[in-house]
Amino acid sequence: MTTIDLDATKFEAEKLFARKRLIGFGIPSVIAVYFVYIFFAFDLPGLAGRANMENAVTLASDSWSYKVHATRDNRSGNVTYAVEGERKGTYPEGQRPDWVRGDEVITIDLGGDIIVRYLPDNRTEIEIPGFQLIEAQAEGRTVTTNLPDDLPDWISASDRRVGITTPEGRITLTGARTEVFNYFPGWELFWFTLDSPYYGQSLATILFGDQIDPARGNITGAVSDWWNNTMWRHKDVAWAIGETILMAFLGTMGAALIALPLGFLAAKRFSPLMLLRAATRRLFDFLRGVDALIWTVVLARAFGPGPLTGALAILITDTGTFGKIFSEALENVDQKQIEGVASTGAKPLQRYRFGVIPQIVPVLLAQIFYFLESNTRSATIIGAITGGGIGLMLTQAIQTQKDWEEVAYYIILIIAMVMLMDWFSGWLRAKLIGRKT
Amino acid sequence: MADISLSGAQHHVDGIQASYMAQVQRRRLYGGLTLLIFVVLMVSGFNVADDRNAGGFWDGLHQIGDYPADVLSEAWDKRADLPALIVKYFPALVETINIAAVSTLIGAIGGLFLSLLGTRGLAKWPRLIPLFRRISDIMRAVPEIVIALVLIFVLGGGPVPAMIAIAIHTAGALAKMFSEVSENTDLKAVDGLASTGATWSQRMLLGVLPQVAPNYVSYTLLRFEINIRASAILGFVGAGGLGYELRNAMAWGPGRFDEAAAIFILLFGTIVFFDQVSSRYRNRLTEGQGQ
Numbered sequence: 001m002t003t004i005d006l007d008a009t010k011f012e013a014e015k016l017f018a019r020k021r022l023i024g025f026g027i028p029s030v031i032a033v034y035f036v037y038i039f040f041a042f043d044l045p046g047l048a049g050r051a052n053m054e055n056a057v058t059l060a061s062d063s064w065s066y067k068v069h070a071t072r073d074n075r076s077g078n079v080t081y082a083v084e085g086e087r088k089g090t091y092p093e094g095q096r097p098d099w100v101r102g103d104e105v106i107t108i109d110l111g112g113d114i115i116v117r118y119l120p121d122n123r124t125e126i127e128i129p130g131f132q133l134i135e136a137q138a139e140g141r142t143v144t145t146n147l148p149d150d151l152p153d154w155i156s157a158s159d160r161r162v163g164i165t166t167p168e169g170r171i172t173l174t175g176a177r178t179e180v181f182n183y184f185p186g187w188e189l190f191w192f193t194l195d196s197p198y199y200g201q202s203l204a205t206i207l208f209g210d211q212i213d214p215a216r217g218n219i220t221g222a223v224s225d226w227w228n229n230t231m232w233r234h235k236d237v238a239w240a241i242g243e244t245i246l247m248a249f250l251g252t253m254g255a256a257l258i259a260l261p262l263g264f265l266a267a268k269r270f271s272p273l274m275l276l277r278a279a280t281r282r283l284f285d286f287l288r289g290v291d292a293l294i295w296t297v298v299l300a301r302a303f304g305p306g307p308l309t310g311a312l313a314i315l316i317t318d319t320g321t322f323g324k325i326f327s328e329a330l331e332n333v334d335q336k337q338i339e340g341v342a343s344t345g346a347k348p349l350q351r352y353r354f355g356v357i358p359q360i361v362p363v364l365l366a367q368i369f370y371f372l373e374s375n376t377r378s379a380t381i382i383g384a385i386t387g388g389g390i391g392l393m394l395t396q397a398i399q400t401q402k403d404w405e406e407v408a409y410y411i412i413l414i415i416a417m418v419m420l421m422d423w424f425s426g427w428l429r430a431k432l433i434g435r436k437t
Numbered sequence: 438m439a440d441i442s443l444s445g446a447q448h449h450v451d452g453i454q455a456s457y458m459a460q461v462q463r464r465r466l467y468g469g470l471t472l473l474i475f476v477v478l479m480v481s482g483f484n485v486a487d488d489r490n491a492g493g494f495w496d497g498l499h500q501i502g503d504y505p506a507d508v509l510s511e512a513w514d515k516r517a518d519l520p521a522l523i524v525k526y527f528p529a530l531v532e533t534i535n536i537a538a539v540s541t542l543i544g545a546i547g548g549l550f551l552s553l554l555g556t557r558g559l560a561k562w563p564r565l566i567p568l569f570r571r572i573s574d575i576m577r578a579v580p581e582i583v584i585a586l587v588l589i590f591v592l593g594g595g596p597v598p599a600m601i602a603i604a605i606h607t608a609g610a611l612a613k614m615f616s617e618v619s620e621n622t623d624l625k626a627v628d629g630l631a632s633t634g635a636t637w638s639q640r641m642l643l644g645v646l647p648q649v650a651p652n653y654v655s656y657t658l659l660r661f662e663i664n665i666r667a668s669a670i671l672g673f674v675g676a677g678g679l680g681y682e683l684r685n686a687m688a689w690g691p692g693r694f695d696e697a698a699a700i701f702i703l704l705f706g707t708i709v710f711f712d713q714v715s716s717r718y719r720n721r722l723t724e725g726q727g728q
Contacts, residue, residue, distance in 0.1 A: 034539075051593065291669065381670055
C-alpha cells in the first residue's frame with residue numbers, strides 16, 4: 001500500500017462524505033422550503049380569519065350533550081317542550097320535563113339558581129345570581145326589557161331580539177316567542193322516543209317487570225320501539241352500514257372474479273400473444289387511472305344513486321388494481337410445479353387448476369382481504385358522492401349543521417365498522433392461508 | 438409370523454387410504470360449502486344492492502356509455518377550447534397534488550414516530566407500545582371524509598381540511614407498514630450505538646433509519662399515489678382542488694361538458710403519470726436493496 005493509494009482512497013472517502021452531507025442537509029431543507037411554499041399557497045395565515053370557532057364550540061358541546069327547548073308562543077300563549085326543538089322529540093300534550101313547575105306562572109329551573117318565569121300577558125322574568133332581575137315584555141314584533149345600557153358580553157339585546165347565554169342554558173326572547181334551552185349531558189331519546197311507553201323505564205323493569213304495553217310483550221315491544229326510533233333512526237343506520245359493507249364486499253369480490261381470468265391474459269407465461277398481453281395491461285392501467293371518483297360520477301348517471309353504483313365503481317377500479325397484482329403473481333409462479341403436474345398427463349386446464357392456482361391463492365387471498373378492509377373506507381366516501389350507505393347519512397347530518405350528536409354517533413359507528421372489517425378480514429385471511437401476513 | 442405382519446401392514450395401508458379419502462371428501466365438502474356460501478352471498482348481495490339502487494342494474498347497463506359519449510362528443514365539438522381549459526384548471530390540479538404531497542410528508546413523519554414508538558425493541562417507552570399501536574389503529578380506521586367534513590364545517594372550505602384529514606389517515610396507515618419493516622431490523626447496530634452512549638434519537642437516526650429507509654421511501658411513494666386519488670375525491674365534497682372544480686363543472690350539466698372533459702383528462706393524466714414515476718422509483722429502491 002503506497003501513500004498515493006492511500007491518498008486516493010482518502011479522497012474518495014471524503015467525496016463520499018461530502019455527498020452524504022449534502023444529501024443529509026439538502027433533503028430536509030428542500031422539504032422545509034416546500035412547507036414554506038405550502039404555508040402561503042394554502043393561505044394558512046388567512047385560515048384564522050376563515051375558521052369559525054363558534055362552530056367548533058357548538059360541535060364540541062353538541063356532540064355529547066342535548067338541549068330541551070321550552071318555547072312559549074307569544075301569540076297563543078301555549079308553551080311546548082321539545083327535545084332539540086324537533087317535532088319528533090316533542091313532549092306529548094299534558095307532559096313536561098320535571099324542571100318545569102306551575103300553571104299560571106310557569107317556572108323553569110335551569111339549575112345553578114337560574115330561574116326563568118313565563119308570566120301571563122307575554123311577560124318574562126329571569127333570575128340570574130349576581131345580576132339584576134331581568135323583566136321582559138313581548139309585544140307584537142318587539143321586546144322591551146329593563147336591561148341597562150352597558151351589557152355584559154353574555155347578553156345581546158336589541159328591540160327585536162334578546163339573547164342570554166348562561167353556563168346552564170340559553171334564553172332567547174323575540175316578539176313572536178320566548179325560548180329557553182336547557183342543556184343536559186348525554187344522547188337523549190337514544191333508546192326510546194317520548195311517545196313510546198318504554199321511555200324512562202329502566203332496563204330491569206323492561207326485562208323482568210310487569211307488562212308495560214298491554215298489546216305487546218315487554219322485550220319485543222321495547223326492541224321494536226328502539227329499532228323504529230324516529231329520532232336516531234337505528235333501522236336506517238343499520239341498513240346504511242349494511243349497504244356500505246355490501247358495496248365493499250360486492251366490489252372487491254366481483255373485481256377479483258373478473259381480474260383473475262384477465263390476469264392470465266396479461267401474464268407473459270400464460271399469454272403468448274404479445275398484442276393481447278399489451279392490450280390487457282393497458283386496460284388495467286386505464287381502469288386504475290380513471291379512478292373511483294370518475295367511475296362513480298359516470299356510473300351514477302347510468303344507474304342512479306344507490307349502493308349498486310358504489311359497488312360497481314369499486315369493482316371497476318379494483319379490477320385494474322387486482323389485474324396488475326394477479327398478473328405479477330402469475331409471472332412469478334414456480335415452473336417446476338406445473339411441469340410436475342404435466343408429467344402425470346394433465347390437460348392444460350388441470351395444469352392450471354393443480355399447478356398454478358395453489359401457488360397463487362395465498363397471494364390473491366391476502367390482497368383480496370386487504371382490499372376488502374380498505375374498500376370499506378372507500379365505500380364510505382363513495383357513498384357520500386353517489387348517495388348510499390353510512391357516508392350519505394354522515395354528509396346529510398353534517399350539512400344540516402345541528403344534529404352533532406348524530407354526527408358523533410355515525411363517526412363512532414364508522415370507525416367501529418372499519419376496525420371490525422379490519423379484524424374480520426385479518427381473521428379470515430389467517431383461517432384460509434395460515435398465519436403469515 | 439411373516440403372514441401376520443404383512444396383513445397388519447395391509448390393514449395399515451387400508452386405514453391410511455380410508456382416512457385419506459375421508460379427509461379428501463371432507464375437504465371437498467368444506468370447499469363446496471364455502472363456495473356455496475360465497476355464491477349465495479354474492480347473488481343475494483347483488484339483488485339487495487340492485488333493489489336499493491335508484492335505477493336497476495339491467496336498465497342502466499345500456500346507458501353506461503351515454504354520459505361519457507355526451508361528454509366526449511361535446512368536448513370533441515369544442516376541442517379548440519380544450520387547451521385553454523386545461524390551462525385554466527391547472528392551478529386546481531397543482532392544489533390537488535400539493536394536498537397529496539404535504540399530507541404524505543406530514544403523514545410519513547407522523548407514521549415514522551408512531552412506528553418507532555410502537556415497535557418492540559426500538560420503543561423509547563416500552564410500556565406505551567400498546568398505546569401507540571392503538572392510536573395508529575384508530576388513525577388508520579378513520580376514513581378521510583369524516584375528518585374532512587367536520588373540519589370543513591369548522592375551518593371553511595379549502596385545501597387545509599383535506600390536508601389534515603389525509604395526513605391523519607396516512608400517518609396511521611404508514612405506521613402499520615413501517616412497523617412491519619422495523620420489526621425486522623437488525624438490532625446489533627442499535628446495541629452498538631447504545632454502548633457508545635447514544636441517545637434514543639441518535640440510535641434511531643443512525644442505527645435504524647439507514648436500514649429501513651429504502652422500504653420506508655417505497656411505502657411513502659405508494660401512499661402518495663393513493664393520496665392523489667384521495668385528495669381528488671375529497672375535493673368533490675368541498676375541500677378544494679380538482680375534485681371541487683369537477684363537481685362545479687358537472688353541476689352546470691350539458692353545455693359545460695367540455696370543462697368536465699378537461700378535468701377528466703387532467704386527473705387521468707396526473708394519476709397515470711405519478712403511478713408510472715413512483716412505480717419506477719419503487720422498483721429501483723426495492724431492487725437496490727436486494728443486491
